[in-house]
Amino acid sequence: MQKNFIKSIALAIVLACHGCIEVNSNLPQTEKSASPQQVQTLEEKYKRTCYADALTESEGRKITEKSNTLETAADKLAAAGKHKEAIRKYHEAGAAALNETIADGTVEEMENFTGDAEDFRAKNRPLIQRTAELNFKVGQSYAQLGKLESALDCFNRTLKVGILPPNDAITYLNRGDVYERMGSKEKAKADFRQAANLFKKHKLVSYQKDAEKRLQNLIKVNK
Structure with a gap:
């Protein structure tokens, strides 16, 4: 294997x-x-x-x-x-x-x-x-x-191969945006959440807030 x-x-x-x-x-x-x-x-x-x-x-x-x-x-x-x-x-x-x-x-x-x-x-x-x-x-x-x-295929391949910070977080953010535009709300939320966690880890506060805002907007829409 x-x-x-x-x-x-x-x-x-x-x-x-x-x-x-x-x-x-x-x-x-x-x-x-x-x-x-x-x-x-x-x-x-x-x-x-x-x-x-x-x-x-x-x-x-x-x-x-x-x-x-x-x-x-x-x-x-x-x-x-x-x-x-x-x-x-x-x-x-x-x-x-x-x-x-x-x-x-x-x-x-x-x-x-x-x-x-x-x-x-x-x-x-x-x-x-x-x-x-x-x-x-x-x-x-x-x-x-x-x-x-x-775009989705590119981001999937990026994450599979592996990419250095902070582009790992940005890839999740971008893929989340693509999922949202495609109507896959749950997958979008998961990616925005992961992006926020990675931005927090990388101490990129403004980017973290952006990812969290996108996540919250999706949660509100689904209520």
């Missing part, structure tokens, strides 16, 4: 680098032989994930700019409200990050790792955090565009 856990985390890291994924090349063998209708259904589901606008493998391999440079450019686009362009640039940053990890042998090391889960996390913590941050930022832009299912 430990080995499978490590493999799943490694896969999540590689996939979350956003470049590189062709829909059909990423399907299990049983799904590759699916009917055209089944393939279409899978592709429709894919369009509602965090990778809805991911680069193809060939596009990802052509990225030559540094991942940090591309991520900074994406941050500027997001700050300017150009979220569609920002998402594309975040995917380019992810593809560049994947290219960099392939070039330095990190991906191969991850695939052949034989230690336990904690050793794996410790050894690959910078890449894990990078993965989580990119998912988080793409999710925020999808939420701004109203693509809630894609």
Whole structure:
């Protein structure tokens, strides 16, 4: 089980680098032989994930700019409200990050790792955090565009991989907002409560109050 856990985390890291994924090349063998209708259904589901606008493998391999440079450019686009362009640039940053990890042998090391889960996390913590941050930022832009299912998938992946404070709390807050907009009030309340607890832990009082206010507003509405 430990080995499978490590493999799943490694896969999540590689996939979350956003470049590189062709829909059909990423399907299990049983799904590759699916009917055209089944393939279409899978592709429709894919369009509602965090990778809805991911680069193809060939596009990802052509990225030559540094991942940090591309991520900074994406941050500027997001700050300017150009979220569609920002998402594309975040995917380019992810593809560049994947290219960099392939070039330095990190991906191969991850695939052949034989230690336990904690050793794996410790050894690959910078890449894990990078993965989580990119998912988080793409999710925020999808939420701004109203693509809630894609945003939700991004935030779920962010929390699964793990993200450093205070963005862990902000992710719960953002996911709670998405749940509320989707009509999932109980899930929204749970996330706002968790966000408030984490903000308190991080001593971010104004953010804590904001999360608590959102929680109370939802409780009032449901009374």
